[in-house]
Amino acid sequence: MIPNWRTSRHGLFMPGIGELIGFALLALAVMWWRWGGTVEDSQAYFDTVRYLRKELPLVELRAPFPYRIGVPGLVALFPFDVRSTFAALNWVFVTISAFVLAWTVSTVFTARKLGVVAGLLVLLSFSTFWFAPYLLVDPGAFFARSLFVCGVLLARTSLAQAAALIATVIREENILLVLWLLATRRISMVRGTLLLALAGTWMVFVRWYLIPGLPPYTWTPSLPQLVHALQDWKSLATIFATAGVVVPLAVMGWKAAPEPVASLKSLVLLLALPSLYAMLCVRIDGRAVWGLYPVLIPFACVALMRWRFARVVK
Numbered sequence: 001m002i003p004n005w006r007t008s009r010h011g012l013f014m015p016g017i018g019e020l021i022g023f024a025l026l027a028l029a030v031m032w033w034r035w036g037g038t039v040e041d042s043q044a045y046f047d048t049v050r051y052l053r054k055e056l057p058l059v060e061l062r063a064p065f066p067y068r069i070g071v072p073g074l075v076a077l078f079p080f081d082v083r084s085t086f087a088a089l090n091w092v093f094v095t096i097s098a099f100v101l102a103w104t105v106s107t108v109f110t111a112r113k114l115g116v117v118a119g120l121l122v123l124l125s126f127s128t129f130w131f132a133p134y135l136l137v138d139p140g141a142f143f144a145r146s147l148f149v150c151g152v153l154l155a156r157t158s159l160a161q162a163a164a165l166i167a168t169v170i171r172e173e174n175i176l177l178v179l180w181l182l183a184t185r186r187i188s189m190v191r192g193t194l195l196l197a198l199a200g201t202w203m204v205f206v207r208w209y210l211i212p213g214l215p216p217y218t219w220t221p222s223l224p225q226l227v228h229a230l231q232d233w234k235s236l237a238t239i240f241a242t243a244g245v246v247v248p249l250a251v252m253g254w255k256a257a258p259e260p261v262a263s264l265k266s267l268v269l270l271l272a273l274p275s276l277y278a279m280l281c282v283r284i285d286g287r288a289v290w291g292l293y294p295v296l297i298p299f300a301c302v303a304l305m306r307w308r309f310a311r312v313v314k
Helices: 015-035 041-052 068-075 082-109 113-121 125-131 140-154 157-170 172-183 191-212 225-232 232-244 246-254 261-281 294-314
Strands: none
Touching: 015 082, 015 125, 015 232, 041 068, 041 082, 068 082, 068 157, 082 113, 082 140, 082 172, 082 294, 125 232, 140 157, 140 261, 157 172, 157 191, 172 191, 172 246, 172 261, 191 232, 225 232, 225 261, 232 246, 246 294, 261 294
């Protein structure tokens, strides 16, 4: 037995200010131990902020990280320590992401407590502890994808379109969100073409005007790189740790997912493609799975709802 699935357009199941404050405090507690760290990719984003503040010459940057200028650009606007500002901004992104997904799940499933659980799945994940406090743009992309899923599931197409553009500004592969809206006919061909043109114009503007003249980079698939990636036990450990709870629950709820959640299946597969390609070319870690959380959590909640109602019936 499962509940009557429906979408409320009146926000009757929206979590309140208490949940928001609780999420903020919990996110801070989880992220505090690695607050403002820099390692590998995060050093490149740190350098991008310094370049935007005119503290570093262009030759010190390396592609493609400076092209993801959305979040570093925000950090550069604040006249504070880069590490602390970057980590604080990521904390805000994670907190709001948890709240948005809680609101989405609460409304779609008409179950406020389940919405709180959805928020906890975001906050109590390995990647929130391991990656979110670092100087990385992934929390910002996570936030934009959460808004996108909210817009799709609550039938607020304007929100989904805006979120897709914001996500693309933060990380270039999120242009796939616009393509998905167009492919699934949630927006007209004219509107989709306009959004693609805006996203493409932004990418060209950043690469050829804001950050010009960087040495070119290419991602070339190779079997040796794939073998190396499969032998990188540290990265694999972060993948398994991030996948630990949400992915099994999402698998359990995959087949039983009703509309509108079931409509996200193709989006999960589409968003997984860049990470699979990256494994053939460079490397991936737990962030590859973490970035799918906004789309996987509704499926995980399907499993939790079915388990709860099965217990009640029994």
